[in-house]
Amino acid sequence: MLIALFADIHGNLPALEAVLKEARALKPDLMLSLGDQVNLGPASEDVLSLLRAENVRCLHGNHERYILECMDGQRAYDAVNFAPVRFLASRVERSAVTFPMTAEFGGITFCHALPNDDRFPLHGVQALKRLEAVADTLPERVICGHSHDMRRHTVFGHSVECIGSLGCQDQGVPGTALWGTIRISGKNSSLIPRVSAYDPSPLKNLYVKSGLSRAAPVMSRVCLSQLLQNRAVILPFLRFCESIALERGEQGITPAAFAEADKRFPWGDGLTTNDFWKQEVFL
Numbered sequence: 001m002l003i004a005l006f007a008d009i010h011g012n013l014p015a016l017e018a019v020l021k022e023a024r025a026l027k028p029d030l031m032l033s034l035g036d037q038v039n040l041g042p043a044s045e046d047v048l049s050l051l052r053a054e055n056v057r058c059l060h061g062n063h064e065r066y067i068l069e070c071m072d073g074q075r076a077y078d079a080v081n082f083a084p085v086r087f088l089a090s091r092v093e094r095s096a097v098t099f100p101m102t103a104e105f106g107g108i109t110f111c112h113a114l115p116n117d118d119r120f121p122l123h124g125v126q127a128l129k130r131l132e133a134v135a136d137t138l139p140e141r142v143i144c145g146h147s148h149d150m151r152r153h154t155v156f157g158h159s160v161e162c163i164g165s166l167g168c169q170d171q172g173v174p175g176t177a178l179w180g181t182i183r184i185s186g187k188n189s190s191l192i193p194r195v196s197a198y199d200p201s202p203l204k205n206l207y208v209k210s211g212l213s214r215a216a217p218v219m220s221r222v223c224l225s226q227l228l229q230n231r232a233v234i235l236p237f238l239r240f241c242e243s244i245a246l247e248r249g250e251q252g253i254t255p256a257a258f259a260e261a262d263k264r265f266p267w268g269d270g271l272t273t274n275d276f277w278k279q280e281v282f283l
Contacts, residue, residue: 001105002181002182003105005033005143006034006166008145009036009037009165010166014202032059033059034110035059035061035118036062039063042210042212044088045091058099067089068098070082083215106186108141120134120146123147123148140157141161148172149165149169150164165178166179171230171231172231174230176197177195180192200228217273218262221276237261
């Protein structure tokens with residue numbers, strides 16, 4: 001059995017289209033997406049439609065959970081930085097972002113982060129210690145996404161292998177998408193990491209065309225910066241917002257701190273966010 005594996009597409013349609021073209025050529029028995037199909041990128045609805053059209057089996061990720069919790073009216077999503085979540089929650093049906101938590105083939109558990117925790121931190125220097133603490137609850141082998149860069153952890157005979165992000169890497173090469181294939185034959189399996197090149201230049205147009213750049217101009221600019229560079233920008237920006245809130249004696253990311261962070265963040269192009277989205281794009 002040959003399975004094409006994707007994770008963390010994050011609404012990046014150009015990256016998904018490029019990967020699907022290469023995946024189809026391999027004629028896999030199954031294509032499986034390991035969660036976070038949506039959010040951050042500009043084309044979540046188109047991504048979901050394409051995944052359905054290609055019969056890609058999708059699993060639950062923490063970003064699907066964010067959308068569902070926002071639909072349920074959880075107040076945390078009223079915060080200014082969650083404007084993209086609110087935008088998407090108003091445009092998709094609940095069924096479109098409701099997926100199983102796990103899948104199992106050949107004794108391997110496939111999920112987003114860990115089978116019972118869609119946000120388990122699989123990146124950073126503390127990941128191995130955290131995994132050791134929950135090792136007795138782990139299946140023997142887990143293949144997952146969530147960590148936007150490829151990595152492998154082995155703890156007490158259990159392995160957790162992250163295939164990396166198709167649409168939104170943290171420490172990657174611009175214009176590349178990470179994915180993988182696994183061939184399963186009885187108890188034997190072979191996981192092959194893969195990298196596809198794609199053209200990210202249409203992404204800004206897609207933010208404008210979707211309306212996301214108007215509904216959430218600052219967070220759209222932050223997310224676009226990360227997608228174009230395949231470099232962590234989103235979390236550093238949010239931490240910058242929090243530091244400004246502390247300067248102001250405020251807790252959390254307040255609208256005032258958010259606006260100040262937008263003015264002071266080192267965007268690199270000398271443009272205000274308003275002017276950035278006014279720049280000509282071709283639809």
